[in-house]
Amino acid sequence: MLKPLLSLTGGIIATLAVSALHAKPLSDEDLSVAEVLRDRALESSDAYSIVESLTVEVGPRPAGSAGDQRAVAWAQEKMKELGFDRVYTEQIEVPRWNRGHAHARVVSPFPQPLIVTSLGYSVGTPEGGLTAEIVEFPDVEALMKAPARKVKGKIAFINKRMERTRTGEGYGPVVGGRSKGMRAAAEKGAAxxxxxSVGTDSDRFAHTGMMYIEGVQDPVPALALSAPDANLLEAMLKRGKPVQVKLDVHNQRLEDGPSFNVVGEITGRENPEEVMIIGAHLDSWDEGTGALDDGAGVGVVLETARMIAELPQRPRRTLRVVLFGAEEIGLVGAKQYVEAHQDELDNIIAVSESDFGAGKIWRFDTRLPDSRFDIADQMMQLLAPLGIERGNNKSSGGPDSSVFVARGVPAFGLYQDGTDYFDYHHTPNDTLDKVDPENLKQNVAAWVVMSFLATEMEGDLGRVPTEH
Structure with missing residues (x-):
């Protein structure tokens, strides 16, 4: 039911005659519609239902896998069901990999098992496994600086803890061990x-994730330890005796194959060629069901578009939802999307992505020319009652969105509270029960305000300086 919105239709239509030189990019009528949308979102559980559908009916969906294919089909049907004007896919090419088993065990001096998982695209051990001595490093930089003789034939162990933060900024200082560690180990002849694990929990779950594999000569097995097992190994090493570990790992690298970006559009009524992109990524790692990463984001942006599609008329410009493929293995879908559409980037007025779990949104960042802070100020009138504060003007809009920002596209960033996000990130514990339906309501309320006002505003946002 949209009776409150129907009463505003005449006001919206009246604004169409207003000049683009209006003092403010958004009229009182625009803000009133956005307020109604916001308040309706706070009463709807539809975003949670979308996440539930994705995790139950599809589940894990690594890039290029059978689960990924099911997710692509699911997304197309869901977009049609939700009332998108146009639904289509764009094929991308992705490297593919199958996870097998990964076992680790201390064989001396204190024999006991360790909980590990293979990092994405890791090779396996030789038949029968391998046994080698552990050599510890405080971070990947120390491994990179170490003489080869210290590492050769041994298992390099990067033992760097991640700091828990609301913003997730503790991720950057530690993720290099995952992304660059195997290359450094292989180059020095490690076994x-x-x-x-790149995570903040103390559960006995290991966190998987992607690492750099291209161009590595003679790659070696790469594993993540659960935090308690990393503590255990650390304590053993402090006793001053050589620690021997046996690894038995089996994975399979497959031929490259297809995946897809799935795209749905709410076509603009006046300037359909101008586009606001909101996105999430459809793929996930295979350990959990991808509920937080990034099922929640999928639910938020699809529900946002559904609510706007149900308005009595379409917004001024097109709202395009892109569910990017293969984000987890290096933003592959976003990179190939930008490459394929580079001649159209000037028509993308702004971009934003939901990819940080399902916590409450607490901050609104932007990446806009200084001259267009007025639109952000007007958005904040409706975001502030949701408990959201104004942040900075350095937003990338999200991981996939950053590829667009690097080409000068403006961005909006609605950032969730990520205090516990990295407790579950890339683990078997990333499951639906970690998604709070009430938090999702608040997420959608913020997203529908930002998305509607961006597609309805007069004028554009210009371009932003790119970093080199």
């Missing part, structure tokens, strides 16, 4: 790499 294998193990890292303390």
């Amino acid at each position: 294998a790499l193990m890292i303390r």
Whole structure:
């Protein structure tokens, strides 16, 4: 039911005659419609239902896998069901990989098992496994600086803890061990790499994730240890005796194959060629069901578009939802999207992505020319009652969105509270029960305000300086 919105239709139509030189980009009528949308979102559980559908009916969906294919089909049907004007896919090419088993065990001096998981696209051990001594490093930089003789034939162990923060800024200082550690270990002749999981929990779950594999000569097995097992290994090493670990790992690298970006549009009534992109990524790692990463984001942006599609008339410009493929393995879908559409980037007025779990949104960042802070100020009138504060003007809009920002596209960033996000990130514990339906309501309320006002505003946002 949209009776409150129907009463505003005449006001919206009246604004169409207003000049683009209006003192403010958004009229009182625009703000009133956005306020109604916001308040309706706070009463709807539809975003949670979308996440539930994705995790139950599809589940894990690594890029290029059978689960990924099911997710692509699911997304197309869901967009049609939700009332998008146009639904289509764009094929991308992705490297593919199958996870097998990964076992680790201390064989001396204190025999006991360790909980590990293979990092994405890791090779396996030789038949029968391998046994080698552990050599510990405080971070990947120390491994990179170490003489080869210290590492050769041993299992390099990067033991760097991640700091828990609301913003997730503790991720950057530690993720290099996951992304660059195997290359450094392989170049120095290590038998294998193990890292303390990139996470903030104390559960006995290991966190998987992607690493750099291209161009690595003679790659070696790469594993993440659960935090308690990293603590255990650390304590053993402090006793001053050589620690021997046996690894038995089996994974399979497959031929490259297809995946897809799935795209749905709410076509603009006046300037359909101008586009606001909101996105999430459809793929996930295979350990959990991808509920937080990034099922929640999928639910938020699809529900946002559904609510706007149900307005009595379409917004001024097109709202395009892109569910990017293969984000987890290096923003592959976003990179190939930008490459394929580089001649159209000037028509993308702004971009934003939901990819940080399902916590409450607490901050609104932008990346706009200084001359267009007025639109952000007007948005904040409706975001502030949701408990959201104004942040900075350095937003990338999200991981996939950053590829667009690098080409000068403006961005909006609605940032969730990520205090516990990295407790579950890339683990078997990333499941639907970690998604709070009430938090999702608040997320959609913020997203529908930002998305509607961006597609309805007069004028554009210009371009932003790119970093080199």
